[in-house]
Amino acid sequence: MIRRLVSGLAAAGLLILSTAPATWAATAQEQLKGAIERVVSTLDDPTMKGEGKAAERRAAVRKIANDIFDFAEIARRSLGRYWQPLTEPQRSEFVGLFGDLLERSYISKIELYGGEKINYSGERVDGDLAVVSTKIITKNGTEVPIDYRLFRRGDSWKVYDVNIEGISLVSNYRTQFNKIIQTSGYNSLVDRMKAKQTEGLEDAGPKKKG
Numbered sequence: 689m690i691r692r693l694v695s696g697l698a699a700a701g702l703l704i705l706s707t708a709p710a711t712w713a714a715t716a717q718e719q720l721k722g723a724i725e726r727v728v729s730t731l732d733d734p735t736m737k738g739e740g741k742a743a744e745r746r747a748a749v750r751k752i753a754n755d756i757f758d759f760a761e762i763a764r765r766s767l768g769r770y771w772q773p774l775t776e777p778q779r780s781e782f783v784g785l786f787g788d789l790l791e792r793s794y795i796s797k798i799e800l801y802g803g804e805k806i807n808y809s810g811e812r813v814d815g816d817l818a819v820v821s822t823k824i825i826t827k828n829g830t831e832v833p834i835d836y837r838l839f840r841r842g843d844s845w846k847v848y849d850v851n852i853e854g855i856s857l858v859s860n861y862r863t864q865f866n867k868i869i870q871t872s873g874y875n876s877l878v879d880r881m882k883a884k885q886t887e888g889l890e891d892a893g894p895k896k897k898g
Contacts, residue, residue: 726752750791758846759787761839765848766861770869785881792884807831816840 730736730748760779763786764771774782809821817839824832837849849858868877 746791753791756845756847758839758841758848759783759790761846761848762786762790762858765858767865768862770865770874774874782878782881785878785885788885789881818845 727749730745735741736745736748760783763783764779766786767774767782771779804827805825807823807825809823811818811820817837820836820838822834822836824834826832833853835851836847837851838845838847849856851857865877868880
């Protein structure tokens with residue numbers, strides 16, 4: 689359960705990360721705590737609870753994720769060498785499908801968050817790249833390390849990968865995508881992602897009473 693929870697927290701954007709580039713700017717830790725409070729507040733809001741509010745909750749959390757995760761960069765890195773030959777329309781399509789895939793895969797797990805403690809271990813900056821380390825402390829005292837990899841864009845930082853106990857989100861998806869492309873071709877991967885997207889839309893729709 690904790691692995692699924694942590695994956696949800698990581699991939700769907702509970703943690704907002706940024707260094708402090710100027711006077712009065714918030715530190716990475718302050719940004720992190722602020723984002724967690726925003727998401728937890730959304731999940732705890734009585735007006736956002738219940739199955740009928742699932743789409744609204746998802747949109748609210750996705751908005752936070754869009755602010756700090758660079759889905760295009762994550763998609764590019766996850767596709768690896770197969771990204772370069774794509775046309776711009778193909779890239780835009782893939783980024784959209786990939787963003788929806790992450791949302792469907794992890795958004796439900798965010799709702800499993802039950803007040804686990806999060807410790808902040810600091811950040812390491814190397815030019816335009818940074819790693820912010822955290823640990824989630826479960827209720828039974830287990831520590832789960834999570835590292836966030838970011839790159840600088842203007843005055844802000846964007847997450848491009850998440851490592852959970854040493855396992856890279858990008859590498860994990862790249863392995864899956866490469867296997868499908870090598871076996872069936874890129875179009876087959878897109879078709880599968882579209883099928884999953886359709887299933888997600890149907891699951892999010894009104895439930896018929898039987």
